[in-house]
Amino acid sequence: MTNRIADLGTLQLITTGSGSEEGFGAATVVVSITQDRAVTPCGQGSWTNAATRRISLGGDFLAREVVVSRPERTGVSRDLAPILGGTVIFAGATGSGTGRLNLAPAPIVTAPGTITFP
Numbered sequence: 001m002t003n004r005i006a007d008l009g010t011l012q013l014i015t016t017g018s019g020s021e022e023g024f025g026a027a028t029v030v031v032s033i034t035q036d037r038a039v040t041p042c043g044q045g046s047w048t049n050a051a052t053r054r055i056s057l058g059g060d061f062l063a064r065e066v067v068v069s070r071p072e073r074t075g076v077s078r079d080l081a082p083i084l085g086g087t088v089i090f091a092g093a094t095g096s097g098t099g100r101l102n103l104a105p106a107p108i109v110t111a112p113g114t115i116t117f118p
Helices: none
Strands: 002-004 010-021 025-036 047-056 060-072 075-086 094-097 099-102 108-110 113-116
Touching: none
Parallel strands: none
Antiparallel strands: 002 010, 010 025, 025 047, 047 060, 060 075, 075 094, 075 099, 094 113, 099 108
C-alpha cells in the first residue's frame, strides 16, 4: 500500500486472493486500486477510485472499474462502471454494467450488466 493522502490526496493498494470456481478449477484474483481523495465529485466526503481486477481461470478475465464513493445516511455508497475484457478462453469477451455497494446496515453489492463471449 502506498498512502500519499496527506500530500497528494492519493492512496494505492494491490490485493490478491485465490480459491476455486466450479467448472474452472483453481482461481486467482489481483486487484489494483487507486483512490483519489483530492477530488470530491459529490461534495465533501466523496472521492473517486479506479481499479483493475484480474481474475485468472485458465485465462484472464479483466474488469476495469471507475467508482464514485459518497457518504449517505446508511454509510458510503459506491457506483461502479465496469468495462470488461479477457484473454485465452475469455479472449474477445466484452461487457458493461453498473453496480452499487452499500456498506450499512450490512454490505450489499448489486451489479447488473452483461458479458458477451465470442
